[in-house]
Structure formats: structure tokens, C-alpha cells
Amino acid sequence: MNDRDSLQNGLAEFNKFLENTIDSYLKYFPNESTRLSQLTTNFQNNSLDLRQRSTIPQGHVTASGIILSLDKQKALMLYHKILGIWVVPGGHFDLIDVTPDNTALRETSEETGYSSLVLDPWHVKHNIPLDIDTHPIPANSKKNEGEHVHFDFRYVIKYDQNEEVNIDLEESSAFKWIDLSKIDPRSSIHPAIAKFNLLTVK
Numbered sequence: 001m002n003d004r005d006s007l008q009n010g011l012a013e014f015n016k017f018l019e020n021t022i023d024s025y026l027k028y029f030p031n032e033s034t035r036l037s038q039l040t041t042n043f044q045n046n047s048l049d050l051r052q053r054s055t056i057p058q059g060h061v062t063a064s065g066i067i068l069s070l071d072k073q074k075a076l077m078l079y080h081k082i083l084g085i086w087v088v089p090g091g092h093f094d095l096i097d098v099t100p101d102n103t104a105l106r107e108t109s110e111e112t113g114y115s116s117l118v119l120d121p122w123h124v125k126h127n128i129p130l131d132i133d134t135h136p137i138p139a140n141s142k143k144n145e146g147e148h149v150h151f152d153f154r155y156v157i158k159y160d161q162n163e164e165v166n167i168d169l170e171e172s173s174a175f176k177w178i179d180l181s182k183i184d185p186r187s188s189i190h191p192a193i194a195k196f197n198l199l200t201v202k
Helices: 003-028 037-043 100-112 121-126 196-200
Strands: 060-066 074-080 090-092 131-137 148-158 172-179
Touching (some): 003 037, 060 100, 074 100, 090 100, 100 148
Parallel strands (some): 060 148
Antiparallel strands (some): 131 148
């Protein structure tokens, strides 16, 4: 099997993962089918590889890690240098990740400096992200990227309270624990915040 065949087989497996994850997600959140319609349409297009950052303008898969304070009243957010807004840690899917939950763990570790990260038990039980969001990304001439969308899989991640935040200064210029009630309702992360009550459901 050559590299191209291997890549295509990997894509088929990834698209099957997306299909199963979306199906399970919509069983838990049945009112979100419209919200996921663009993602569903794109992964069913065999000419598109949503694993690849180069899939523009149609978009590609990303993942984010939501880290909550011990009292669950604040979220760790980073000031993104390029976008100029406060965001939760996260980034692009990499082929070595295999699935987006691993992307969320890897990117969150890289961007916060936390090394001992695990998914919240809710994800282990339900095997789905807490939220899947589609949001626009502006063009970036420095990276030669046009406007596109991110299909962002959001996971709540547990951290070791004995570790300190050590952000990646190439990506972010600052970090802050922001009160959940003060996060802008227009923020793309807000739909995930509205679901935090589910984390206490057994």
C-alpha cells in the first residue's frame, strides 16, 4: 500500500468516525441538526478531506479544550494574537491525533503548558464532544489562507491543579480565568458553556 492509498484509507476511517460521532451527538442533542448541517454535507463529499488544514474555503476539523476552575465558575481563556479575541485553547486536527478528542488534549497541553490532562468523565461515558460548532475564520495573508470555517469539537478537560499555566507565546499573548457569566453571549464558545450543567448528570 502506498502513501496515497494509506491516506485515503485513513480518510474513510475518519469520515466513518465523523458519521458515528454526529449520529450519537444528535441523539443526545436532537435540536442541533441544522447547526451541524454544513459539517454533515462536507464530510459526505468524498472529494474533501476535513482533516487537512488546506481544505479551504469549505473548512476543516479543529478541536478545543475547555478548562474550568476548581469551583467551575471560570474558564481558562487565551488572547489569540491573530484573531484578537479571547478563546479557549485549541487548534487544528493532525493526522497523528486520529480523533478530535486527542487533538483537544494535544493542543490544550501545547497552548497552556499543562501536561497532565484528561477528558472529563462525561465524555468517557457518552463518547461525544460536549459541543460541535461551525464558525467563520477570516483570511490570513501571512499564512496565505483565505476565509474558511472551522468545525470545532469541544471537550471539557481536567487538569492537575499543582501545575502552572505556561502559555505558548507564539499563539497567545495572555491568559485569564474568565467568569462564565462574563463571557460574551456572541462568543462561539457560549453554546458549550450553556451545557455545563450536563457535566453533573450521571
